[in-house]
Structures are given as structure tokens and as C-alpha cells.
Amino acid sequence: MLAKERGKPIKIDQLEALLRGLNKNHSKIPLIEPDLKKRKAGYNGEKAVDYQLSFLKDKKYMVFNDLKLPLAPDYFQIDSLLFTPYYTLILEIKNILGTLTIDSDFNQLIRSYNGIESGFQDPVMQVKRLKLLLQQFFLDHKLTIPPIEYLVVISNPGTILRMSNGQDKKPPYDKIIHSQNLLSEVSKLNSIYKEEKVSKNEMRKIKRVLLNKHSNIFKSILTNYKISEDEILKGIYCEICAGKMERVFGSWYCNYCKFYSKTAHEQKIEDYFLLIKPFITNKELRGFLDIYSRKTAEKILASLNLKTTGSTKGTIYHKEFH
Ligand SMILES: [Zn+2]
Incomplete structure (x- = not known):
């Protein structure tokens, strides 16, 4: 059951507004255009994952897409949250093109695309951090904390995932999956977690709190590009x-x-x-x-x-x- 839909990200609207607002010869346009393209690709990737989640029709599932939750002094954002009475699953969705090599010795990810290698922030560390933040959020709002699982979902089916030379895929990197494997990962979790941890009443309460606390915070993007207000037409x-x-x-x-x-x-x-x-x-x-x-x-x-x-x-x- 879809509890919260994914809207078009405000960042995309902001970047489009910025391109409309600048003089056509503005020096920052070559920086803004690729960023917009990346954001749009990310959004499309998220929608591809939403499609997979839409197959979970059983009433026991609640799906929250794109949650922004306050946790003093800041906010945290979850791409998708699958809530069940037995466990909760955080999904961090990544749209990464090319080949992604995981080096578990150094906890690093190397992406190679069009012959260029670049390092990537470890998405497993990122999603582990989200787990801690979500636990804290539940604690702060006196909600029952279910077992929290997490996955990093690679949304582009063309992305090649591989381990660095001679390494086996081992925890925590087994948490990185392709979106087409998401449903089988969910059934694995269903067979692990069979005990009801959150009652129906509590589920309703959690839904209410998550939807009430979600907020799209306004953050100016002008400073990101060192553009001043005067430069907007x-x-x-x-x-x-x-x-x-x-x-x-x-x-x-x-x-x-x-x-x-x-x-x-x-x-x-x-x-x-x-x-x-x-x-x-x-x-x-x-x-x-x-x-x-x-x-x-x-x-x-x-x-x-x-x-x-x-x-x-x-x-x-x-x-x-x-
Ligand atoms: Zn005219």
C-alpha cells in the first residue's frame, strides 16, 4: 500500500528555474545543466524502484517515498521506506552509470564510466547512518522501533556491480543490489522476520507521524553556484x-x-x-x-x-x- 507518493524533487524545479532566470550567456550555465541532467536521471531511477515496490500489494506493507524528516539540528531524507508489522526496510536509491567496483578492504567504491575512474562515497555507510537517524526519530516520537533493515538499490539495470580482485561479496556489501532483485530481497526478509513487532494501531500512529513530520524544506541553490540574487533577470x-x-x-x-x-x-x-x-x-x-x-x-x-x-x-x- 502506498502511504506516500514521490513528488517531483524541488531541486529539479529549482535548477529549471535557475536556468530560466539567468542570462543565456551566464558563465554558470555549463555547471547547472549537467547537474539538472543528473538530478533527472536520479528521479527516473527512483521511479523505476517505485515500480518494483508497487508489486507489494499486501495490506501489511506501507510504502513511504521520499521522506524528509526533522531531527535536530537538521533533517534527514529517506528515498523509500517499506514498513511492515515485522520489520522496516530503508532503501537508498542510487543511479550510477557504468561499472561499480566494490573494494571491501578499503571500504571504497570505484566507478568507471567512459574510461574515467572516480571514487564514490560508500552508500552502505550512508544508509547505515540513516538507520541510526530513523531509530532516533522513532525514539524521540515515542514510537515502537521495529527491526530496521537497509538496502542500497542500484536503479539502472545497465550498471555492472563487481567486487575488487579476488574478494567475495560479503557483509555489508551484500546490501547493494539491483532494483530487479528488490522483491526477492523483500521475500528473504519476510522469511527472517515472522514475529509481529508493531500492532495495527501502532502502524496507524507511525503513518500519521511520518506524514505529519515530513516537510519539504526550502534551501536556496544560489549559494551552491555562488550566484547572487542580482544576477537573476x-x-x-x-x-x-x-x-x-x-x-x-x-x-x-x-x-x-x-x-x-x-x-x-x-x-x-x-x-x-x-x-x-x-x-x-x-x-x-x-x-x-x-x-x-x-x-x-x-x-x-x-x-x-x-x-x-x-x-x-x-x-x-x-x-x-x-
Ligand atoms: Zn516577443
């Missing part, structure tokens, strides 16, 4: 000829190609929330859309049905990410 640009548009009689009008639009600002404001911060004032909106009229800005903001705090000139309009 202000104003509305024509989707046909890329010329700057003017606000005329409640529409956006392009003087160059005569295109006009009533809604051209909607994407731009969405981009503000993704790039700058998840709330905006009238004054900030005027700056970002490059318009002068406070009234126009007010009308635009009112049309977006955003949650507001404060009143009159100090009103702040909030965007909520889910």
Missing part, C-alpha cells in the same frame, strides 16, 4: 522572441513581436519562490517583475491565492512546498 520576457514585456491594461505585451499574455508572470513568481525564498512582499514583487504600480502588484498577488501574514503594507505572501 528581473522582469517578464517574451516566450516567443525573448524581448522584455511591458504591463499594459492587465496583460503583458511584447513591443517587439506583439505577443501578449495574461499569465506570463505566474511562472516568474513561482521562480522567485524557488530561487530566492518561499515568501514575498508587494515591494519585492515589484522589483522582481520590474513594475512600478503597487496596485498592479497587489492585484497579481491576490490572484495567486497565497497564504498571507501581516496586513496592509507589511503583508507577506507565502508559498507552501509539499
